[in-house]
Amino acid sequence: MRSLAIINQKGGVGKTTTAVNVAAALARDGQNVLLIDLDPQSHATLHVGLELTPEQPTIYDLLVDGTALGDVACSVGERLAVIPSSVDLVSAELELAGRDARETRLRRALAACREAYDYCIVDCGPSLGLLTVNALVAVQEVIIPLQPHFLALQGLGRLLETIARARQSLNPELRVTGVVLCMHEHGTRLAQEVRDDVAQFLASAAPDRPWHGARLFATLIRRNIKLAECPSFGRTIFDYAPGSHGAEDYAALAREIAAVASSP
Amino acid sequence: MRSLAIINQKGGVGKTTTAVNVAAALARDGQNVLLIDLDPQSHATLHVGLELTPEQPTIYDLLVDGTALGDVACSVGERLAVIPSSVDLVSAELELAGRDARETRLRRALAACREAYDYCIVDCGPSLGLLTVNALVAVQEVIIPLQPHFLALQGLGRLLETIARARQSLNPELRVTGVVLCMHEHGTRLAQEVRDDVAQFLASAAPDRPWHGARLFATLIRRNIKLAECPSFGRTIFDYAPGSHGAEDYAALAREIAAVASSP
Ligand SMILES: Nc1ncnc2c1ncn2[C@@H]1O[C@H](COP(=O)(O)OP(=O)(O)OP(=O)(O)O)[C@@H](O)[C@H]1O
Ligand SMILES: Nc1ncnc2c1ncn2[C@@H]1O[C@H](COP(=O)(O)OP(=O)(O)OP(=O)(O)O)[C@@H](O)[C@H]1O
Ligand SMILES: [Mg+2]
Numbered sequence: 001m002r003s004l005a006i007i008n009q010k011g012g013v014g015k016t017t018t019a020v021n022v023a024a025a026l027a028r029d030g031q032n033v034l035l036i037d038l039d040p041q042s043h044a045t046l047h048v049g050l051e052l053t054p055e056q057p058t059i060y061d062l063l064v065d066g067t068a069l070g071d072v073a074c075s076v077g078e079r080l081a082v083i084p085s086s087v088d089l090v091s092a093e094l095e096l097a098g099r100d101a102r103e104t105r106l107r108r109a110l111a112a113c114r115e116a117y118d119y120c121i122v123d124c125g126p127s128l129g130l131l132t133v134n135a136l137v138a139v140q141e142v143i144i145p146l147q148p149h150f151l152a153l154q155g156l157g158r159l160l161e162t163i164a165r166a167r168q169s170l171n172p173e174l175r176v177t178g179v180v181l182c183m184h185e186h187g188t189r190l191a192q193e194v195r196d197d198v199a200q201f202l203a204s205a206a207p208d209r210p211w212h213g214a215r216l217f218a219t220l221i222r223r224n225i226k227l228a229e230c231p232s233f234g235r236t237i238f239d240y241a242p243g244s245h246g247a248e249d250y251a252a253l254a255r256e257i258a259a260v261a262s263s264p
Numbered sequence: 265m266r267s268l269a270i271i272n273q274k275g276g277v278g279k280t281t282t283a284v285n286v287a288a289a290l291a292r293d294g295q296n297v298l299l300i301d302l303d304p305q306s307h308a309t310l311h312v313g314l315e316l317t318p319e320q321p322t323i324y325d326l327l328v329d330g331t332a333l334g335d336v337a338c339s340v341g342e343r344l345a346v347i348p349s350s351v352d353l354v355s356a357e358l359e360l361a362g363r364d365a366r367e368t369r370l371r372r373a374l375a376a377c378r379e380a381y382d383y384c385i386v387d388c389g390p391s392l393g394l395l396t397v398n399a400l401v402a403v404q405e406v407i408i409p410l411q412p413h414f415l416a417l418q419g420l421g422r423l424l425e426t427i428a429r430a431r432q433s434l435n436p437e438l439r440v441t442g443v444v445l446c447m448h449e450h451g452t453r454l455a456q457e458v459r460d461d462v463a464q465f466l467a468s469a470a471p472d473r474p475w476h477g478a479r480l481f482a483t484l485i486r487r488n489i490k491l492a493e494c495p496s497f498g499r500t501i502f503d504y505a506p507g508s509h510g511a512e513d514y515a516a517l518a519r520e521i522a523a524v525a526s527s528p
């Protein structure tokens with residue numbers, strides 16, 4: 001099972017949109033996919049149209065009470081299962097802070113399902129706190145969605161330091177697989193400058209850095225209102241607007257991800 | 265002095281872009297304006313082109329050590345002063361958590377400068393933690409930037425509850441002045457639906473709610489690449505692209521804000 005976390009502490013850059021639609025694209029291509037909503041905002045859960053019953057277990061129960069992954073994952077389509085989140089998760093960081101194995105809880109839960117899925121995709125919220133650390137400790141690969149804007153680049157350094165620290169102290173096999181430009185506006189000089197900056201930065205990474213070998217994905221996710229509309233219907237872009245640029249781009253990104261050799 | 269906080273825990277919705285360009289527009293219209301960067305990401309500080317010297321005091325020193333406001337504010341243009349932020353602010357919430365008067369520190373600092381400025385605008389980060397609570401306790405008015413997307417609406421309820429709680433327990437004169445739609449894409453059905461939802465929601469607010477009387481600003485801030493470019497030059501939209509839609513829209517928004525009666 002290949003496990004990937006979608007991470008960026010900057011808000012509103014396309015993490016959830018990427019996590020949900022890449023997961024759906026991989027499932028359509030015949031892969032068994034587990035999508036984990038690790039954000040108290042629960043946007044991935046909303047996006048796939050999951051409405052929780054009051055007693056339904058969520059990622060909170062898995063992390064804090066150790067509820068088995070098989071009891072928490074719900075099927076939302078062919079070959080696509082989701083571990084939902086809820087607002088309960090807001091208190092998880094505080095509750096876990098004082099407990100043992102607080103950074104390895106997700107990792108231990110995932111160890112139980114390596115046979116069941118081909119891919120595990122984790123949607124992280126806009127934070128570098130304990131929940132996101134759990135993701136960094138649990139997965140092998142990180143994908144960083146980035147809006148091609150100046151202010152978006154400012155946080156990248158801190159994100160990469162956090163990844164480097166997680167690799168050094170908790171998860172030696174962690175690496176950044178790539179950066180994907182989201183909400184891309186073709187033909188703007190700003191987007192081109194950011195692309196060039198990121199490409200150059202990745203190309204010049206020293207061999208000991210976790211982003212050595214990371215690529216700037218060739219697939220650019222174009223700004224497309226259909227991608228903003230489909231969460232309101234609880235559907236992925238492939239169900240909502242299969243002919244759209246949004247569907248085209250996320251299908252291409254999923255293929256590009258699948259083509260990455262899983263060990264360099 | 266009218267004091268306004270720009271607040272939304274959802275990331276990347278246009279808080280900083282709104283705080284900086286409304287502050288600049290008001291200053292151009294002859295008002296003395298203080299802009300406070302209350303976000304450890306320090307995007308407002310970057311946006312106005314402030315480069316800090318290593319020993320320069322920031323909002324961190326004001327909040328945690330009680331450094332006088334007059335020693336922290338820097339002039340960045342005619343009638344526009346800025347209290348900068350820095351990454352030091354990341355630890356402020358933790359450091360303040362155990363100390364006395366932790367929610368009223370910004371309020372006490374602002375009390376010292378009511379004569380010096382006509383407007384104080386506070387740019388908050390994407391969080392509802394102790395820093396944002398300091399803003400809610402210190403200001404009279406809240407402006408909520410909102411991206412006209414489905415997922416953006418999901419967090420609004422929690423934001424409004426937080427405002428209601430702050431008013432009830434710490435700041436009885438707090439109210440929501442309005443919601444401004446940012447990154448608006450004209451002609452999309454989604455934007456129209458969100459506009460209608462928000463307008464109806466505000467219109468039906470019960471009299472005891474802090475958003476009773478709040479308006480959906482008539483000014484829509486259109487998506488305009490110039491607004492994303494100018495932070496990279498450390499300039500406001502009025503210096504960078506005075507003829508752009510971005511400049512037009514933020515000038516109109518500032519006039520609309522100025523026209524709001526300061527007591528309903
Ligand atoms: N390519 C796109 N074109 C148009 N809208 C998009 C695109 N990608 C995402 N959006 C919309 O932009 C908003 C932000 O995207 P999204 O929620 O995926 O970001 P995020 O990084 O997960 O945010 P958060 O930090 O809050 O978790 C959402 O309303 C989403 O529907
Ligand atoms: N109307 C607009 N048109 C185009 N780009 C915009 C517009 N408003 C903001 N942006 C850009 O979108 C990004 C997000 O905006 P901004 O940083 O103001 O949001 P924010 O709510 O302050 O984010 P954060 O939650 O991280 O503080 C920035 O790169 C900004 O330059
Ligand atoms: Mg998200």
Ligand SMILES: [Mg+2]
Pocket residue numbers: 279280281303307308388389
């Ligand atoms: Mg901001």
